[in-house]
Amino acid sequence: MDQLSAMRAFVRVVETGNFTKASEVLGLSKASMTNLVQNLEAHLQTKLLNRTTRRVMVTTDGALYYERALRIIAEVDELDSSLSQSQSTPSGRLRVEMAGVFADYIVIPALDDFHREFPDIHIDLGVGDRTVDYLAENVDIALRGGQPADQSLIARRVGHVDMIFCASTRYVEKLGMPKHPSQFEDNHQCVSYFMQPSNRSMPFVFERADEQVEINPRYVVSVNDARSYMTAVLSGLGAGMLPCFMVADDLASGRLVSVLPDWRIEAIPLYVVYPPNRHLSNKVRVFVEWLVRLIAEMGLNAKHPLASSTAVGERANRRE
Known part of the structure; x- marks a missing residue:
């Protein structure tokens, strides 16, 4: 069995959703596509696809195999490209x-x-x-x-x-x-930004001459997206960096x-x-x-x- 060809066939079936479209993409007959995928399943001793008369669905093992096969195919294609005149x-x-x-x-x-x-x-x-x-x-x-x-x-x-x-x-x-950064821990407020996955809010650090001030400001709202952060600042919910x-x-x-x-x-x-x-x-x-x-x-x-x-x-x- 040509395992790389079988992997390409399987990946195209997953991406197109059926054997007919996948065969057109690869320029193979539908029968050849079916044989490649069946041989791959036999080689792996696991079912990669569930087939009905109307659709093809990926099994749990098939979804895992698809992600890894996609990376392998991409790396092979990139290696070929780097050594060919088509670079x-x-x-x-x-x-x-x-x-x-x-x-x-x-x-x-x-x-x-x-x-x-x-x-x-x-x-x-x-x-x-x-x-x-x-x-x-x-x-x-x-x-x-x-x-x-x-x-x-x-x-x-x-x-x-x-x-x-x-x-x-x-x-x-x-x-x-405000006149000083410390006011944002007292009578002023900022829009806060929290990092994923820790959900930790980022401190604000200010420098002037030899002075450095780090604050954990008061806030009404904390977000984790820069565009939403800017919207919150524009809306008057606090100052922000x-x-x-x-x-x-x-x-x-x-x-x-x-x-x-x-x-x-x-x-x-x-x-x-x-x-x-x-x-x-x-x-x-x-x-x-x-x-x-x-x-x-x-x-x-x-x-x-x-x-x-x-x-x-x-x-x-x-x-x-």
């Missing part, structure tokens, strides 16, 4: 993970440019701040803020995100403009104002992260190179003009 035209499915703020503000608006350059690469983009099991979920690459906790992953620093502490005009009108590239328009319009502008907030490093078994992939390589160029073009490898800007705070104070 100059990378192709295939690319599984990418990143937080919603990076997807919405950085990557998705520019993806059409990437597609024109590499039309044969198809991107499955997972969006969210959750913890990802890269191997189990067959993730090729991720864009992450902050140093990756998993030391087994390959991480390349590609830039940083400058942060600014701000609040809505509605919040300032209600509670006034937000990426400069997210809030530039809202600061310019006056919907948000800079808070404690003479205090510095440390920038968040940006990393491209991928499992060690993906670093030779041609499609991963070209996507990383494109992402690095994009980040540079957006100025995320240089100091953002809004970061630690006293001028922004002075303009906001005059408006108030």
